Amino acid sequence: MAHAAGVSQATVSLVLGGKWRGRVSERTAQAVRDAAARLGYRPNLAARSLRLGVTRTAMLVVPALTHEYFARVYTGAARVAAENGFGVVLYPSPAGIGPARDPFGSARTAIDGVIASSMAADALTGIGDGGLPLVMLDSDPDTPGGPPTVNLAVTDGIRQVVRHLLALGHRRIAHIAADVDTWTFRARTQAVTAELAAAGAPAAVRHRSALGVDAAREAAVRALTAPGPRPTALLCDDDILAAGACKGARTLGLSVPADVSVTGFDDLSLARALDPELTTVRLPAEGIGEHGMRALLAVLAGRPAPAVELPLTLVPRGSSAPPAA
Template sequence: MARVAGVSQATVSLVLGGKWHGRVSERTAQAVRDAAGGLGYRPNLAARSLRLGATRTALLVVPALTHEYFARVYAGAARVADEHGFGVVLYPSPAGVGPARDPFGSARAAIDGVIASSMAADALTGIGDGGLPLVMLDSDPGVPGGPPTVNLAVADGMRRITRHLVALGHRRIAHIASDVDAWTFRVRTDAVAAELAAAGLPAPGRFVSALHVTAGRDAAVRALSAPGPRPTALLCDDDILAAGACKGARALGLRVPDDVSVSGFDDLSLATALDPELTTVRLPAESIGEHGMTALLALLAGRPAPPVELPLTLVPRASTAPAP
């Protein structure tokens, strides 16, 4: 590999070991990576683990394997991990609250660190006896002495979508809210209420739902059938709930968006499969996975991992329109 890249064996070792920054140029590092790819090189992780006393494996814990968002988070984390000779094992802990079962019996012997997405911090105490380096994604950043966090600007995203509906003239907005008691959903509820209050509008009716289409449909029917003036917009905590809300509106003979606007949150593939296509907020899922793995690598190298917050993007589409 050194001959193909035109460099020394020491340089190859630095690049493949992820220790080249500040010691060789990006051009040289890329030449080594190109040579490795051309030769079909794959590191012997078992041998390296024995030599270094580390597994070079990270565990990514998520609440669900079936949700597209977490698949994208994994893709981002795995890409960064691969660049540094690490692997990522994906592990579901559906409840999102602790303690999660240690998938290895003794995680300290099998993995070097943990990345947890949309989980409660105390849910991880059972993995490696809580003694492994830990990075939290989409988690409360205000926990004193807590692990490093990589978060989404969830509150700003909810403010943006609320302002979008208010700008369209909606004054009666119902919030179809997730029933999951997690930081990310509590932030959404607070942001919607605060934004409507700032606009001089009443607090939204809040209709709690499990995170699946049928439950979202039922919550939307409750919201649209409740006593008093009917809401002109349904603001949903995620795209899956929004898909259910569209079905609920149609079940009552209402048209989206002519009679009622519907918004989501996530920008899943589902958002453009719906008709009309869904107004939503785009989450940089792969980017949060990349930043999470980068933070874990910093911890493992003894470097600081400062908190990160990633911006979100409002994506207006045809499911929202001026209030009737």
């Protein structure tokens, strides 16, 4: 390239490294750039990363690649990363939730920082060379000395669902709760309990379910056939559980919402595919990814990264209605 531009190798290095101003004329710098274009030069990013000690790569750790919510989180994170010259590696925790081996052998040599969902937090224990800059999503913001957090306003979202059902006249509410011990689902359980108590309504009977349609169908059947008056509403921790609950109601010959109302949480594409369409809570999934990446960039730059909580919106649809007389 130096030969093509008629300059020294040192001059080429200065121009391509962006350090030429005040040391090389504009005409010479343009000659080097023209030569680079003619020769199809591309910088060796691996060599540059080795020299600078940074990779400009973040890793997003999620429990699963197949869930629409986490795909949208990745989209938001990747957008902000690209705007700042970063890339994002997406890494799912094997088996959904649990420990994982270091995907790089030594993560510190391959990435600059990590954004992790609390549902895949155990995977972090398997990533070598601990101490990487970390931002947690959907994680307890009150953990002493914990990393920066970016959360959804889960408690307020559940409050909106409970108030919606109470306003429709429901008093016998069953809670189809995700059988996952993470902050985001504990917060939902606590919010259901607290909101019903504050309204003077009977406590919700809780039925635990794995995160799957079949498991939720079985949980809904248990809720709807338990001794005592039948629930008039099934409040579900997410849309997948709600889809299973709708199947469970139909298994028993019940109509949604004429015989039992069903609500979800997430507003996945699935919510509009169900018939009737699902009353649910819309989550700004891409916003979570965007804020998570911005927080990580702040940490990498040595700036404060205050906790973030994003508001949620109730979306009433056809799966909820006043209880039958």
